[in-house]
Amino acid sequence: MSAVAVLGAGSWGTALAIQLARRGHQVRLWGHNQNHIDALGRDRKNTRYLPDCPFPENIRLSADLSASLTGVEMVLAVVPSHAFASLLQQIKPYIGKTPFMWAIKGFEHGTGRLLSEVFFDVIGSHHAYAMLAGPSFAKEVAANKPTAVTIAASNTALAQSFGQYFHGSAFLCYTSDDLIGVQIGGAVKNVVAIATGIADGLACGANTRAALITRGLREITRLAVALGAQQETLNGLAGLGDLVLTATDDQSRNRRFGLLLGRGENPEIAKQQIGQVVEGEGATFDTWTLAQRLGVRMPITEHLYQILSGQRTLKEAFESLLNRHIKEEQN
Template identity: 50%
Template structure:
């Protein structure tokens, strides 16, 4: 379903995911302004009509233009969509808030927690003036497959059903299905915590533990994500949906996942910095592991996979020792 009436959308963040969403929205009939914080990158995007740096081989539709000036990107738009890494989210949002007029609508496709505070992203957004309605986009979706037009489904969550429906309609096409939800908290927790499980799955697979281990890790990983999400006020059904189970399975099983590749690299004996250089893009699960672990400790939520992943990333525990520590835990009922 293409956008039915002329609509202007600013996509802030010209990495692989922001670019893929900009391409999708533009194909659906929207006038899209894709913002990069780097002048040279924006100029290259506009000149080459594709993102050679982060999503090569996917031509931009005619209605997609690249901008380096944030004020220009935000001028006369109907929707603002932020798609930057979590470490850049606060600075981009604050700059945006200073430029927009009251009554603006804003959404984000960033997955993670706010670095330093561990806040869910919507908690920070609520402190920004001039924003009337917000929404979050999340689900099992690799950027390259969205840009190729391969069938994809994800979830749009907002406390405003009208906003969720409108944004879902902007995204919806013959190859892209967007479901709506009101559970912003649950969707954000899933989108952040699944990256931890992907690192753990990569470690287990890299050590050769096999499909049985991977299946157990995904299942128990979902259980601890759900425990945390419910403690924070999420809705149980969200964790069994696209943003929960769907995204978890995708990122734990496919090597397009940067977080899974981080785990594979650590299992090969690479340091975190060596693995980062090999991957070449942001690995959200590294800071998220620390932030989720702190949140779980403060709430008294048991998250054993998160704990062992934290020890590997921040305390020097060997990947093999972490897996054996999980297997050596005392027997218990499967109560979730």
């Protein structure tokens, strides 16, 4: 089988490394923190996030980036979205023509650019690339629980070739050539998940949760289509599937962040309690900026932006949403 580099040794990077190793690949799992890598190597598992999932023998750990990339047939990046551009700059001298993939959901923070645009800027649009997205919690993937994801690339044949690395052992890959739709679905569902968490933290009830998920999907679809995505993509795994997962299950750090806010917790304290990057917080600002630029109506996103930026209280935001005028549902 192939030698594969996984760049990023957090919970999600570790889980995907385990899946790749399960498929028989020789996996090089890289992390930037030598102490963290040493701990993973000593324990042969990610004790903090995935304590019940020991590493297969064919996972090798390293904090040496150039060594991790030497001689591999595919590179998978699994770092926070704000670190993506920096990672690309670091690997540029070593990657050559090696196919590159990322399993990251979010925008380039501060610019609102899609991660594909960042990739084209740094590495180039002619390089073989793909993205993995869809409803997939790290703990369940690592535990080999049945999971279905979307692999998106510039064409379905290329997506198929990337999917072959992962497909099997209860991990099902579906392909798409709608990279924009898959990226928007993956990034903006985190925004809706925070809003849904807030509503549940306020004990608004199941009706509210269902309404936020449904209308949130409508907002995600409007934004994606405005950027050139295919509407049906948002009805699939990378849209509806990922949104339902993230907005309803407490394994989601974005939902948990919203729950804590809804219960009156300070945002900074809430993030400390979660102990992992809450991608949806930055994505809220980036999504709202992008929506304004494109003239796309996104009231849930707008109100969450106002909450996180201190312009409205939770009570004021929900009262405003509940006082909206009657509209046609498909608008």
